[in-house]
Structures are given as C-alpha cells and as structure tokens.
Amino acid sequence: MAVNATAAALLGLLRDGAASGYELAQRATAELGDFWTVTRSQVYRELTGLADQGLVEVGQTGARSRREHRLTASGRVAFREWLAAEPGADVVRIPLLLRLAFADELDPARLRELVSTQRAAHAERLARYRELEAAALATGGTDRDLVTLRFGLRYEEAVLRWFDEELGPGGWVSGRRG
Amino acid sequence: MAVNATAAALLGLLRDGAASGYELAQRATAELGDFWTVTRSQVYRELTGLADQGLVEVGQTGARSRREHRLTASGRVAFREWLAAEPGADVVRIPLLLRLAFADELDPARLRELVSTQRAAHAERLARYRELEAAALATGGTDRDLVTLRFGLRYEEAVLRWFDEELGPGGWVSGRRG
DNA sequence: CAATGGACCGTCCATCGTGGACTGTCAAGG
DNA sequence: CCTTGACAGTCCACGATGGACGGTCCATTG
Numbered sequence: 001m002a003v004n005a006t007a008a009a010l011l012g013l014l015r016d017g018a019a020s021g022y023e024l025a026q027r028a029t030a031e032l033g034d035f036w037t038v039t040r041s042q043v044y045r046e047l048t049g050l051a052d053q054g055l056v057e058v059g060q061t062g063a064r065s066r067r068e069h070r071l072t073a074s075g076r077v078a079f080r081e082w083l084a085a086e087p088g089a090d091v092v093r094i095p096l097l098l099r100l101a102f103a104d105e106l107d108p109a110r111l112r113e114l115v116s117t118q119r120a121a122h123a124e125r126l127a128r129y130r131e132l133e134a135a136a137l138a139t140g141g142t143d144r145d146l147v148t149l150r151f152g153l154r155y156e157e158a159v160l161r162w163f164d165e166e167l168g169p170g171g172w173v174s175g176r177r178g
Numbered sequence: 179m180a181v182n183a184t185a186a187a188l189l190g191l192l193r194d195g196a197a198s199g200y201e202l203a204q205r206a207t208a209e210l211g212d213f214w215t216v217t218r219s220q221v222y223r224e225l226t227g228l229a230d231q232g233l234v235e236v237g238q239t240g241a242r243s244r245r246e247h248r249l250t251a252s253g254r255v256a257f258r259e260w261l262a263a264e265p266g267a268d269v270v271r272i273p274l275l276l277r278l279a280f281a282d283e284l285d286p287a288r289l290r291e292l293v294s295t296q297r298a299a300h301a302e303r304l305a306r307y308r309e310l311e312a313a314a315l316a317t318g319g320t321d322r323d324l325v326t327l328r329f330g331l332r333y334e335e336a337v338l339r340w341f342d343e344e345l346g347p348g349g350w351v352s353g354r355r356g
Numbered sequence: 357c358a359a360t361g362g363a364c365c366g367t368c369c370a371t372c373g374t375g376g377a378c379t380g381t382c383a384a385g386g
Numbered sequence: 387c388c389t390t391g392a393c394a395g396t397c398c399a400c401g402a403t404g405g406a407c408g409g410t411c412c413a414t415t416g
Contacts (some may be wrong), residue, residue, distance in 0.1 A: 004400090004401075005273055005276060006401080006402085008276075009276055009280075012279070012280040015283075020364085020365065020366090021365075021366070022364060022365045022366075023364090023365090031279065032276065032279060034270070035270060035271065035272045035275040035276065036271060036272070036273075036275065036276045037269075037271070037402085037403085038402090039402070039403055039404070040365095040366085040404090041367090041368085041369090041402085041403075041404075041405095042401080042402060042403080044366070044367075045401090045402095046401095063364090063365095063410075063411065064363095064364055064365050064366085064409080064410045064411060065364095065365050065366055065409080065410075066364080066365060066366090067365085067366085079280075079283070080283060080284075083277055083280060083281075083283060083284045084284060084285065084288050086292070086295070087273035087274045087276070087277055087292060087296065088273045089273070089299075090270070090271065090272050090273070090274075091269060091270070091271040092212075092213060092268070092269070092270055092271075092333070093213065093214060093215075093268065093269040093270075094213045094214070094268050094329065095183055095265035095266045095267075095268070096265045096268075097213040097214065097325075097326045097329055098183060098186075098187060098210065098213065098214045098265070099261060099265055100325050100326060101190075101209065101210060101214075101326055102187075102190040102257075102261060103261075105193075105257070105258060105261060106258075106261045106262060107262065110262050114264070114265060117264070118265065121267075142350070143344065143349065143350045144350045146344075147275075147278050147344050147345070147350070148275045148278060148279055150340060150343070150344050151272065151275055151337075151340050151344075154336040154337070154339060154340040155270070155333070155336055155337075157336065158332040158333055158335065158336030159329075159332070159333075161332060162328060162329050162332040165328070166321065166324075166325050166328050166329075167325070171321065172320070172321050172322045172325070182371085182372075184372080184373085198393080198394065198395090199394075199395070200392095200393060200394045200395075201393090201394090215373085215374085216373090217373070217374055217375070218375090218394095218395085219373085219374075219375080219376095219396090219397085219398090220372080220373065220374080222395070222396080223372085223373095224372095241381075241382065241393090241394095242380080242381045242382060242392095242393055242394050242395085243380080243381075243393095243394050243395055244393080244394060244395090245394085245395085
C-alpha cells in the first residue's frame with residue numbers, strides 16, 4: 001500500500017483522532033503549513049483514494065454533510081511504511097530569483113521596490129517564527145518539537161542575510177556596482 | 179497579455195535567440211535550474227499558448243521536426259509587463275521535515291539514516307555551488323551574475339547548519355534529549 | 357424573535373507542475 | 387554500413403493550487 005507524501009501526511013494527522021476533510025485541511029495548515037502545504041481540494045481527493053484502499057474508514061454523513069474519517073489498522077501500517085521510505089528532494093521555487101535573473105530589462109526603481117517588498121515579507125515571517133519559538137520554549141517545548149520551526153528560522157535568517165549582502169546598500173540593486 | 183511565470187521565463191530565454199522547444203528546455207535547466215525548474219512537457223505546453231497569443235512566432239518545421247520559436251514584439255512587451263509585476267510567494271516543500279514532524283513513530287536507527295543521507299545531499303550541493311562561485315569569480319563574474327547563485331549558497335549553508343545544530347550529535351536524532 | 361453573517365463542509369473545475377514512456381530523425385564514429 | 391546517442395516532439399497519468407459554488411448550522415445582534 002504505497003501512498004504519496006500528502007496522503008501519508010493525512011494519515012499522520014488522523015492519528016490525533018478522526019476528522020472531517022475540512023478539519024484535516026485545517027490541521028494540515030496549522031501543523032505542517034509552512035513546509036508542506038495541502039489544499040482543500042487535495043485533501044478530499046487523497047481521502048477518496050485512501051478510503052478506496054481501506055486505509056481510512058468513512059463514517060456516516062452527519063450534520064452539514066460532515067463525514068468523519070478514521071485511521072484503520074492497515075492505514076497505520078501504510079503510514080509507517082511511508083515514514084521509513086526515502087524522502088524526495090526539496091522543492092524550492094523563488095519567483096523573485098526568476099525576476100532577478102532577467103532584471104537587466106527592468107526599471108531599477110521598480111526593481112528596488114520589488115526587492116524591498118519581498119524583504120519585508122521575509123522579515124515578517126522571521127518575526128513570527130521567533131515569537132513561536134519563544135512561546136514554545138515558555139511552555140516547555142523540547143528540541144524535538146522545535147526542529148521544523150528551527151528550520152524555518154534558519155531559512156528566513158539566511159534569506160534576510162542574502163537580501164542585505166547582495167541587494168542592500170552596496171549591492172547591485174541600489175546602484176554603484178555592475 | 180498576462181503570462182504566467184514559466185511562460186515568461188521562456189520569453190526571457192528567447193531573448194538570447196530563437197530556439198526549439200527542446201533547446202529551451204535545456205536553456206531553462208542550465209540557467210534557471212535550481213530555483214525555477216521547467217520540464218519538457220511544460221515547455222511545449224506553454225509554447226503553444228504563447229504562439230496562440232502571438233507572443234512567439236513559430237518557424238517552418240525543419241530537420242527532426244524542429245520548430246524554431248522567435249520572440250515577437252508583443253512577446254517582448256508581455257515579458258516586460260511580467261517582469262514588473264509582483265512576484266508570488268516562495269514555494270518550499272521539504273519532505274524530510276514532513277517525516278520529522280511525524281518521527282515519533284519511526285525507528286530511531288532508520289531516522290538517523292534518513293537524516294544522514296539528506297545531509298550528504300545538501301553538502302554535495304553546497305560544494306557544487308562553491309565551485310560554481312569560484313569559477314564565476316575567476317572568469318570575472320560580477321555581483322549581478324552571482325545573486326541567484328549566492329541565494330543557493332546561503333540556503334545550503336543554513337540547511338547544513340540546521341542539520342548540525344538540531345540533528346547532529348547532541349540533537350534529538352542521535353539520542354539523549356527529547 | 358428574526359435575520360444575517362460567518363464558520364463549517366463538501367464539490368467541481370481550470371490551470372499548472374512533474375516525470376516517464378514512446379516515436380522518430382539525423383550525425384558521427386567504430 | 388550500422389549502431390549509438392543527441393535532438394525533437396507527443397502523450398499521458400498523476401500531483402498541486404486556487405477559486406467558485408452550493409448548502410447547512412449557529413450565535414449574535416438589531
């Protein structure tokens with residue numbers, strides 16, 4: 001019973017208790033959000049497949065068409081199988097870099113604008129992560145709980161450093177050098 | 179004439195001269211590869227759309243079914259428009275983090291294995307980037323040419339630091355804590 | 357009390373992205 | 387001459403994204 005990463009993630013989330021598709025989409029956003037996005041459409045499609053394979057059990061339709069999904073025994077097995085499988089490669093797509101690669105044809109003022117907007121977005125994210133880290137530490141979070149968050153922290157720190165070194169004052173975006 | 183990022187990238191690549199779809203796919207891999215992947219299927223699909231909109235001109239079919247694509251005047255305009263538009267958000271998908279988020283159900287030995295394999299892959303990438311940087315500097319590359327490469331460098335450096343701080347000896351993957 | 361806005365729940369669709377299988381053509385070298 | 391491999395394009399299945407849409411239930415507030 002091989003499942004793809006997104007389906008496996010749903011199985012993983014279902015360990016915390018049965019849930020509707022809607023609820024699973026929310027859990028996914030809350031718990032995986034920044035390093036593994038899952039859309040609502042995605043959730044329902046995968047859930048259908050998982051049900052077909054008997055990896056989740058679907059309950060009766062309740063109020064507001066709610067259908068509760070429960071992890072089955074074979075679902076748990078499939079989840080563990082996936083967990084031990086080799087993870088795929090990272091996917092990183094940076095629209096700003098694409099523009100920078102072609103920036104020779106872009107008005108310098110507009111370029112500076114784009115850069116500063118993007119930088120601000122990253123700064124905001126970093127601030128958010130720092131708050132989350134502080135909150136987690138305050139409530140006794142372990143390193144184990146913080147690994148993924150720390151990845152985000154390191155990432156945003158690195159990106160900001162890159163902005164300042166390459167695109168900041170003295171960098172080619174603000175003039176002077178070639 | 180609004181175009182998506184991938185189509186725009188093709189227009190950008192076509193500034194370097196007319197090309198077949200095959201050739202464009204190669205240019206894309208060589209010049210954008212690591213921060214904006216474009217597959218062959220993608221290239222042909224987008225090229226069809228661009229031709230329909232008159233943004234590229236398709237020449238006669240030559241040897242080996244080769245069809246040369248040329249950037250048109252309106253194609254150039256569309257490219258500039260896209261260039262000045264607001265870039266979308268970064269997409270970052272890290273399969274390893276997904277596993278770490280669920281790692282409580284994974285055999286610790288297997289976990290260490292996964293982590294070390296992934297770390298090695300990143301180390302290799304970093305080494306490659308460093309070589310590219312040295313080569314670029316040696317042949318008189320400007321900061322402008324290096325911006326995107328430097329992004330990759332900062333990224334890989336940060337990721338490796340993260341590996342060593344969070345998952346290395348003393349981190350929860352190798353035992354002791356958490 | 358009524359109504360109304362907002363959370364909840366699911367469906368559908370268009371478009372984009374990825375990778376592999378497949379067919380065929382031409383050129384170069386053994 | 388003939389085989390290998392780069393060149394060139396097609397097709398398909400699947401995964402991912404985001405928006406539009408339809409409906410239901412509940413709490414607040416007018």
